Amino acid sequence: MGPTSKDVWNQKIPVPENTISYVDEAIRKVLPSGLQIEGISASGESYWARTAKIKAIDSDGNEDSYFVKVHQGEHGKTMVSAEYEAMKTLYKLAPEMVPKPIAWGSFEDMPDIHFIVCEFHEMRKDALPDKTDFPAMVAEFHKRSASPDGKFGYPNPTFGGKNPQFFPLSDTWEECFRKGMEGCFAAELATHGPDEEFQRLTKLTLEKTIPRLLGALLEADGGKIVPRLVHGDLWEGNCSVDDKTGVPMIFDGTPLYAHNEYKLGPWLCPRHRFPDHIDEYVKHFEASKPKEEFGDRIELYCLRFDVHSSSLYAGNLFFRSVAQETMKKLVEKYQLDEGPEREKASGPRLETGILSGK
Template sequence: MGDKSVCDKEIAVPAAVIQYIDEGVKEKLPEGTQFHGITPSGASYWARTSKIDATNEAGEDTPFFIKVQQAEIGKKMVSSEYEAMKALYSVMPEIVAEPIAWGAYREESDIWFYVCRYCELSDDIPDLSDFPALLAEMHRRGASEKGEFGLDLLTYGGRNPHYFPPTNSWEETFSKCLQRTFDMEEETQGPDEEMHRLRDGLMTKVIPRLLRPLETEGRKLIPTLVHGNIWDGNASVDVNTGLPIIFDATPLYAHNEYEMAPWWAPRHKMTGAYIAEYIKHYPVSEPAEDFKDRGALYGLRFDLHASSLYTGNLRHRYIVMDTIRDLLNKYPLGYEGYLKEKVSTAGNDAHPHI
């Protein structure tokens, strides 16, 4: 299962619900499917997961993966996951297990499920030789038809929602999401005076300084569909095809660099080498000199959300506070300071380094 140092609570969903194949599940799967058993498969802090062994009308193996939740929040989570994975599958089916259905158990009350095609996954993370390039291709294909950032779909990281309201500005969408995440984190961990001060500085100084230049001075961002939570726990390799597989998505239309946020964290297995390879296929946005600090800004949103999930575990809160301090020390004058610096350095042809 998951890392007990992060969450040591028992999964709320009863284990019995993945020890048989409910009629409500069978009804949602392709006509003619023959069922041969169900066995636990995968790991989650929040759900029960299993492999359904099955064959189609032609007698070919067609196994499925099922994730089971309970209560109203469980219904929201499985329906959201289905829509999220359907969005990604429509853009990049090469690296997404086909979503099949979501629905309710018939034999159990208030039990909900999500089903997709089963992929036998390796214990490895996706390979550096192909994964960053495939992800960059997904981002190129996934440009928003509406030209909006965010997504009008409530997705979930653990049992807490993500809010990315659709707007025409990445700065606005990201800021509104971060405000809601700060609120959720405080509800979980309690108020903190220094956290309030740092939050204010981040919202008024750091975010305008790092995100506004992306969409001013003639620059324009293309909102692109991102997975939204790509780290080594949500990506693996299909042993039958050798291709990467991504799952547990929390998608939105975003600045493509947001996708790499977890890769900046040294605790993850996909780190700097993956970033360096990705930008060979999808160039860094201008101002390029802000690239690393934008990565730190995007990364703290993930740490903040993680802190909102685990009551009493302040590890991620402290990481967030350290990151904000570093960014405020570097950008105390905010966007106004950036504009003044532009004026004072006008005519300087030195090319910035990443």
């Protein structure tokens, strides 16, 4: 099954549909006073939650709308609280690009149902932020988002889909990324079970590829990689364009303080639609040294998203096979495998601009 298989995407949403058929009293209480609610209707898409638009009139008689996302169960409660904190972090630094988070809580009518509410922005349907301005805006955001305490990582777990991900606060990017990858690999293994070759390459990636690539990054940069806040999962499903203003918007963040290039990982994935955005980004935020290893670093960061995706979909080995090819290619390129000769990996997944040395 490929990444767009109906068996993968057309799963039943694990939240009752009637949770977005009315506005629970708990939601009403966190909205502005004097607000007259006119209705609620399904809006947006999610594989794991129910999402809706609350249409209202404010105290001055103006139209006002809010976006609500609903999850169920204790796991869902953790998800909405984590998303609220994550979006607050992003909104504080990029209010021009992030819908303002309002609150999170639990339904009064159904205490097992949990919600997050934020400002509503009407998005252009199927609109991908243009490469002429979006990469520049993201680069400028990264430039002003240096960690206040010099730490990498994020203090709380965040959720990519239904699965948690955790990049612990760390003194070095190598340590932070390795520990985050350990969690991703463990979740993937729990979903799909053991595989000798995949686990061999996982071990080599954690013990050799990550130290080799990120160690060289640290050495070339004089040991002064600046941890910068990144969105954490910026693909076309988590960004769009405001229909009224034309301004790119980002949402569903899983932020962490990271090497800024980590943010480019999902842009490399062929299943996403950002092949030219990477080259535009480095025009505004220069690639780190050693520049000749830029493409391989982005492959390593993209690996994180492939492994996490694999952990989400039991029975679909597409993402595992893609991740395995990436690990194999990097291990072979840097001669990190001292074992017997293995089948050669395929070439780079994307040939464009700086990634191919053009």
